[in-house]
Amino acid sequence: MHPALHHGIQYPTQAGSIRNGRSHLKSHSVSAVNLAQSSNSTTQGSEASIPRRKGAAHRKNLTTGVLMDHSPYTAVDRSISPHSSLERLSRTSSSSSGHNASSHLGHVYTLSADPRDWGTDLYLDAQEADDHIHNPSPVNEKHPLDPLALHGKGFNSSSSGFSKGKQRSCRPWDIMNRRGLANVGGMALLLLAILGLFAVYPVVIAIRNGAFGRSSIVRGVNGTGQVPVLGNWGLIDQDTPQEVRTIASYHNPDGPRLQLVFSDEFNQDGRSFYPGDDPYFEAENLHYWGTNDLEWYDPSAVTTRNGSLAITMSQADPELNYNLSYKSGMLTSWNKFCFTGGLIQASVMLPGAHNVIGLWPAVWTMGNLGRAGYGATLDGTWPYSYDSCDVGTLPNQTLNGFPEAATNSGFNEGPLSFLPGQRLSRCTCPGESHPGPTHDDGTFVGRSAPEIDIIEAQTTRREGSVSQSGQWGPFDFGYEWKNTSDVVTIYDADVSKLNTYRGAVYQEAASVVTQTNQDCYELGTGCFSVYGFEYKPGFNDAYITWISDGAPSWTLLSGAMGPDERVNISARSVSQEPMYIIMNLGMSFGFTNNVIDFDHLQFPATMLVDYIRVYQEPDALNIGCDPEGFPTADYINA
Incomplete structure (x- = not known):
């Protein structure tokens, strides 16, 4: 239906x-x-x-x-x-x-x-008693705006029922009337009152109380007379004594005095080195698998106490420590503070005892293009220090099996090198990834992550010593770097001797072993010993002079790492890369010839560092991890 x-x-x-x-x-x-x-x-x-x-x-x-x-x-x-x-x-x-x-x-x-x-008239022409309150576009009281006038000139307003009074078009300034001006003016007065209460009034009171006197502006004294303790974030620690802010060169004592450019006295106790907590140092959180270490590096193992940096190795529950039985610390300034050339000093108390084998404390430096503990950054960059385009940049230092010496002059007459080849070599083609810069002939400058060690401490059952070395690549025939007296100086043959270890398939080491002050151990008298090196980058007149117990131990001139025609390689330079600082306490069978005296090692064991200081010649100042001649930032951030 x-x-x-x-x-x-x-x-x-x-x-x-x-x-x-x-x-x-x-x-x-x-x-x-x-x-x-x-x-x-x-x-x-x-x-x-x-x-x-x-x-x-x-x-x-x-x-x-x-x-x-x-x-x-x-x-x-x-x-x-x-x-x-x-x-x-x-x-x-x-x-x-x-x-x-x-x-x-x-x-x-x-x-x-x-x-x-x-009883309600809803038509547009009807006027109501409260229209003046909510009229959105009042023109004036005598001539109210005809809303239908907004339809345009062609609209027939005569049929709209509006009064025949004068009609006006809506103009931008028509919204301004006495009521609107009163509203805006009231809001402006309220805003000024708030600003006066919370901005002007405190300043007036502070001036009246004398908080902005000449001395208080400089010293930052507040209204109660308290002086703030500002953060010690400068390159030079405020606690570094004035008398040590310049120092004589160890390599050339008669030359110009070296100028302090960086220092950390570690006097503030309880510092944290977790990522982002410190402007210049950061504690790593990783396993140093490259050397098969027995410990996990944890930021909690690094702090400051009693005016020194403390890196502590302790026993740990493997279930809570990444299946490793020891926890320790590794502190670096990678990509935070670097220097090129000059002198670096570290005042160190070595951990444990001088006659107990097992601990591997180290203070060392590396080029900023490689990050210690991050293998991908070191592959093809460490330990090269090379600026030639020849067979030395190639994997295994060979091309189609030549030169033959590179195939049989290694350990047990085996291959000389297992290196993958220099990643950022002078042979790099235009358009390929490379941090630069370029030579005058348009070829890239060979770049890498070389290593120079301040100390790697080692012990025997009789005494403690430190290995002070430079790591190099590519390698000489049989790792036989030139160690003749014209390019090598050992200052005290009674305490310093050439290291019998010269290298292996992953590195060549130019190294001297020097006896330490046997008292300056954690279980000794508790003294500190000063270690370091002073160097000049490059070729020709370049050099490295190492310091042990506050005195020069040995010097290597750049000629010691000259060309080797037997394996068709060119000269290697003393590192020209910006170098960053590394301090760590490890333990590995590979460093102690498979001998670790667990029965006599005492845990926790702590390496203390009283200070780190870096000096440079006044006319050769070069600090920063991204220097103009050897940039790193764009490559790292790419």
Whole structure:
């Protein structure tokens, strides 16, 4: 059944089409008369009983005769409003008038309710008592803005029902009236009051109390007279004594005095070296697998106490220590502080006893392009110090099996080198990854991560000593670097001797072993001994002079690492790379010839460092990890 027949009522089902301005209802449309009769028979003339389509009302334009749908809440043109329609109907109909006509239309059509029947006039031209409060664009009280004027010049405002007063267009400044200015002014006064309370007033009080006197500005004295303790973050530690801020050269005592460029006295107890906690040093969190160490390096093992840096090795539960039985510390200044050339000193108390084998304490330096403990950064960079494009840069130092000496002059007449080849060599082609710079001929400068050791401490059952060495690549025939007296000086043959270890397939070591002060151990008298090296980078007049117990131990001139025609390699330079500092306490069978005296080692064992100081010649100052001639930052960050 059609929904309209549920109550016995029929409704128009389609609107007519408009042709030439007139309405022609289609043949299947129900006539208005039939609709009225059907309605009368069921509702007895009651207009309220006629159901309406939800959300809309049927309306008919009495001028054109067209049925139209309008929501009772939809704004329509005043020309077709219910009242104007009724007015036109009363003027044009001769058969109906007054109440009868209106009642008849109520049965035939569904008409929107007139808001004026509710006591409310909602038309745009109607003015209400509170319009001045919420009018969004008041022009002035005499000439309120006609909203319909916003429709444009072509809009017929005469039919809108507005008053015929003067109408004005909306201009940007029309929103400014006395009420708006009062609001903005009040907000501005409130803001000024807040600023005065929290900004101006404290300054006035501080000035009145004399907190900005000449001396207080310099010293940072607060209102109660307290002097702040500022962070000691300068390159030179404030605790470094003035009398040691210049020093005579160990290599050339008669030359210009060296100038202090960096120091850390470690006088502040309880320092943390976790990543980000210190501006120049960071403790590593890793296993040094490259040398098969027995310990895990943990930042918690590195701190400061009693005016010294303390690196402690202790026994640990393997289940809580990465399956390793020992925990220790490794502190580096990688990519934080580097220096090129000059003198580095470290005042150290070695761990344990001078006659118990097993511990491997070290203070050393490495080129910033390689990060100690991170094997990928060292592959093809360590221990090279080479700036030639020849077979020395190639894997195993050979090309198609030549030179033959590189295949049989190694350990037990085996291969000389297992190195993978110099990654950043002078042979690097344009466009390939390389940190630069370039030579005048356009070729790249050979770059690498060379190593120079201040000390690697070792012991026997009789005495303690330190190995002071430089690591080199590529390698000489049979690792036989030139150690003749014209290029090597040993200052005291009674305490210093050439190291019998000269290298292996992964490194060549130019090294001298020097006896230590046997008292300056943790289980000795507790004294500190000064170790270090002074060097000049490059070729020709380059050199390295090592210091042990505050005195020169030995010197290597660059000629000791000159070319070796037997394996077709060129000269290796004294490191020209920016060098960073490393301090660690390890333990490895590889360093002690498979002998570790666990029965007599005492844990925890601690290496103490009283200070680190770096000096350079006044006319050769070069600090920083990204120097102009040997940049590293872009390559590291790429």
